Amino acid sequence: MERSPVKILPTAAACALLAVPLTACSLTQSNKSDGAEGSGPITVTSSATACELSSTKAGSGRVTFRIKNTGSKVTEFYLYAEDGKRIVGEVENIGPGLTRDLVVSVAPGTYVTACKPGMEGDGIRGKLTVTDSGRKSSVADVDQETLEHATESYADYVKQEADALLEGTTQFVAAYRSGDDAKARSLYPTARQHWERIEPVAESFGDLDPKMDLREADLEQGQKWTGWHLLEKDLWPPAKGYTALNRAQRATYAQDLLANTKTLHTRVQTQTYDVTHLGNGSKELMDEVATGKITGEEEIWSHTDLWDFQANVDGARTAFELLEPILAVKDHDLEEQIDERFDDLQKLLDQYRSGDGFVSYDTVTPEQRKQLSDAVNALAEPLSKMTGAVTA
Structure with missing residues (x-):
């Protein structure tokens, strides 16, 4: 974000x-x-x-x-x-x-x-x-069909996640507006996972990410706060000093979130990508983990950070796997290294699963967070080289 x-x-x-x-x-x-x-x-x-x-x-x-x-x-x-x-x-x-x-x-x-x-x-x-140099990114030694498969498959993936995001947000908003807070709390992290998997695409439009995913700590003085985290705070309110949103306010902010989700859904239908979008997007998602999820700042009220963490890994790995046939030709050692470190990170993350989801992040100790951080950094280093390798 x-x-x-x-x-x-x-x-x-x-x-x-x-x-x-x-x-x-x-x-x-x-x-x-x-x-x-x-x-x-x-x-x-x-x-x-x-x-x-x-x-x-x-x-x-x-x-x-x-x-x-x-x-x-x-x-x-x-x-x-x-x-x-x-x-x-x-x-x-x-x-x-x-x-x-x-x-x-x-x-x-x-x-x-x-x-x-x-x-x-x-x-x-x-x-x-x-x-205009007349130059294009070099992807020599990789056939056009492989390139097209990677970029077209990623476009399909983004559309599918946008479909699921719209459906999940619609259900979440309905529960929240009706006052069914228990249901809304259960839907919050699962709906957000679809957002987190494709957040670099949303960021590329410029205007949607601040409206939909702005954290309270990042508010500029006098700036209007909207989006997921405003509703998160209302569902998991602080023990002291918080005034709950009334029914009309709930309806206003929920409708705003849904409207922006619909805008995102519309925009991705015609969006196209090249291999740099996939490579950089994968890296950006792991940066998201390093700067927000590991610290617990992303979901400071709900402590559902591990759902977001997993979604960022999902989105990053999807982009990597679509580029993997190209990377295997360009730099086989780097391809194997990234693959192994995705596996290592996933095994560590799986230790915190609980039922269909994850444990509350406030139960993860500083030492355990350090282990997760080390695994993220171990992946981020070779992943940062991927875009350069596939376009060399």
Whole structure:
């Protein structure tokens, strides 16, 4: 989930509002525009106060960003479409001193880059211009039928999950509006799993994720809170200081969630994908686990984090398995390593199953969470190389 802007970067925000170039601010996007287009990775240096790109220009086709975190806080890097909202690609959970790659396939046009030190706020933003190079992502040695099968199968998977999400959300909303809280609580984690499996697709539209999946802790001052987690808090209210939503409020917020779910369902019917969407989406889902599920921040009221955790793993593994025949040709050792680490993580996660679901996450000890975190990180490292390998 992309977090809501929290305005921890007031100078950058003021620049954006006043249309002042970010280079005039103390928190800057520093760019060197003399880099040769298509000559190699665009290096990105993310610190506490700057986001330095080695070039603000690139040729269309396969583009690699190599992000180095020189700050003291975990950072993220995003590539947005020209509107600054729709996510083209992202890398989360880049620890201090670490370097991560983001590989994307881009068409000619204008894009927005952003480093997010502390993983909060609008980020330190700049502009990237992509010109027509005539190049396309290389997938040599892999036949067209294999490529088409992977991308078309993923489109079918997203549609199926969107169908299930709409059905599950409809049932959940009906129970919640009627006041059947016990039923609504039982439906909440199972309906959300369909959202979590395809969240990178929802994020790619730019506007839906903040409306549907914003956490209370990520609210900007004065921002209206809607979506799943507002209803979650109402179903699992804090012991003190909380005023339950009345019947009319329940109806309003529930209908809003359902309407946005229907919008998502409509949009995915015509959405198309390439292999970079699958590779980056798989990686993004594991980043979601590392930054939200492991900490228990995602489902802070219901403690249903392990349902989300499993759904993120499901979505990531589906994308990986569709790319696996391509990866086996490109880098067989990497393919085997990723496969083994998915198995290791799943075996560990299965220990927390209870009936058709999972134990409450507040019963998982810090030591057990550390084991899960280590398994996620062990998978995330080779998984981060997959997109680069399949498009090499």
